[in-house]
Amino acid sequence: MILTVDVGNTRIKAAVFEGDTVLENYIFEKNEFEEKIQKILKKFQNCSDLVVASVGKIEKQSFLAFEKELNVHFLTHEDVFPFINKYATPKTLGIDRMVLASGATLQFPKQNRLVIDAGTCITYDFIDENDNYLGGAISPGLRLRYEALHNYTARLPLLTFETPEQYIGNSTSQAIHSGVVNGFVYEIDGFIDEYRANFSNFIIILTGGDADFLAKRLKNTIFANSNFLLESLNQTFQYKIDND
């Protein structure tokens, strides 16, 4: 049994796996992380390994505290991955993006793959059919866009996500919802169109906290799997055991 933990910039996601099967999923905040992990380990006492991918503010040290109970693996760019990393700055590539690329490579062999993770940021990661990781894009996520408009202006309120009534927003709040939500959707559809124009035979994987919301609104039909990062973390760990 393996406990996988994904520390993002907004929330922590965790899942317990038995082989490829998810036994339970969790989402929690940074301040409750130690208590939640303890609880999970108490419930699943057969967990042998804790596998972590962190781009958030919880450092390796905090996880090493669990070493009394099980083996702790804090993934870094120095681990083994199933793709060839062509990023010009591989040491600064987010470990979450490396894990997503790894999952896409292992689950969808011999094809071009685009992974879109709509979390705090939207990240785009492209791995070609020869397993070269080429990079992608980073842009502000849905909630970040609402917060940025409020935090960096004098007059814009902080709104929570709402589906815009139309693309011509006829009030301050409707204009913000249209700009944020439609802008978000147009951006992603625009990127997908660009990739489609340049590559054939490719699969798109959509994940992250806003994946389900997005999947319904995109012009392009793609399926969302909000658990893709944790599944990929489990697979990356199996790959590491087999290839280290």
Ligand SMILES: Nc1ncnc2c1ncn2[C@@H]1O[C@H](COP(=O)(O)OP(=O)(O)O)[C@@H](O)[C@H]1O
């Ligand atoms: N309860 C929630 N708290 C925070 N964000 C949420 C929540 N439910 C959905 N979201 C959406 O999830 C996005 C963050 O996704 P998530 O995958 O948790 O981010 P990260 O992996 O960067 O921590 C936000 O843009 C927000 O719109």
Ligand SMILES: CC(C)(COP(=O)(O)O)[C@@H](O)C(=O)NCCC(=O)O
């Ligand atoms: C781009 C990110 C902030 C995304 O984080 P997230 O939205 O998943 O919380 C993270 O992958 C990161 O810190 N990347 C480092 C820069 C890079 O990937 O090039």
Ligand SMILES: [K+]
């Ligand atoms: K992301």
